[in-house]
Amino acid sequence: MNSRLLKNTEAALLCTAVICLNSCFNKNAKSSGNQTNIVKETTIGPAGQEPLSAPRFQPGNQVPDVWVEKLGASSFFSASPISDDIFALMDGNSFKEGCPVTREELRYLTALHKDGQGRTFLGEMVVNASIAQDVLEILRSLYDASYPIEKMRLIDHYGADDQASMEDNNSSAFNFRPRAHQTAISKHALGLAIDINPLYNPYVLTTENGYRIVEPASAGAYLDRSADFPYKIERDDLCCTLFREHGFYWGGGWASRTKDFQHFER
Numbered sequence: 001m002n003s004r005l006l007k008n009t010e011a012a013l014l015c016t017a018v019i020c021l022n023s024c025f026n027k028n029a030k031s032s033g034n035q036t037n038i039v040k041e042t043t044i045g046p047a048g049q050e051p052l053s054a055p056r057f058q059p060g061n062q063v064p065d066v067w068v069e070k071l072g073a074s075s076f077f078s079a080s081p082i083s084d085d086i087f088a089l090m091d092g093n094s095f096k097e098g099c100p101v102t103r104e105e106l107r108y109l110t111a112l113h114k115d116g117q118g119r120t121f122l123g124e125m126v127v128n129a130s131i132a133q134d135v136l137e138i139l140r141s142l143y144d145a146s147y148p149i150e151k152m153r154l155i156d157h158y159g160a161d162d163q164a165s166m167e168d169n170n171s172s173a174f175n176f177r178p179r180a181h182q183t184a185i186s187k188h189a190l191g192l193a194i195d196i197n198p199l200y201n202p203y204v205l206t207t208e209n210g211y212r213i214v215e216p217a218s219a220g221a222y223l224d225r226s227a228d229f230p231y232k233i234e235r236d237d238l239c240c241t242l243f244r245e246h247g248f249y250w251g252g253g254w255a256s257r258t259k260d261f262q263h264f265e266r
């Protein structure tokens, strides 16, 4: 049975527009493409010594601790209008005709995040302007606490293919995918939902006959939520706590046959 139909059916049963419906089966995923400079060239050095030029860090780049210290972690956290370069990447991918939000209603975020090995990376995310500051604060707190987030790239680098992004354990937010006969608008289409470490925190729908739909399909090893594994989101962990404190709901706590352990929305 088509899982999309099941998801839509589940959404109707929930009588709510809060279900994560951003998955798709676009086979045209592409690897990381255009990137935008985030950190302006900076010169730092003691008086009388050769100044050191800061690297121009790109989203997806590892950022050595020495540069975090020199530049200050705060300099990597930003929220800005969608630039022409970023919109060119989004247009036709996450942003399509019929999108329920305008480009002006969205914000491009940059943030530092640490992976499971403690390495620091520069991440990026597009969210609704109304939650941009909250999300920045959450991401900053997660970074400061070394809460592991493996990847944080725009879903456009995956051709807006949610399956590909999830399988790559990529955390992302805004993605609009028009569908016929869809009654519930995904909060991802509004930029009001964020998926964190999705491979280890899958979407799971248990049907009436006990059959389970899992997205991404490769996440079967992470269905046992009592097991111990990296990147697992739990009800009272720091990630859930911070999102809850900022007024978000966690999909892993939904009292229904649908659990979406990666999903936070407002």
Ligand SMILES: [Zn+2]
Pocket: 020, 021, 022, 188, 193, 194, 195, 260, 262, 263, 264
């Ligand atoms: Zn989601």
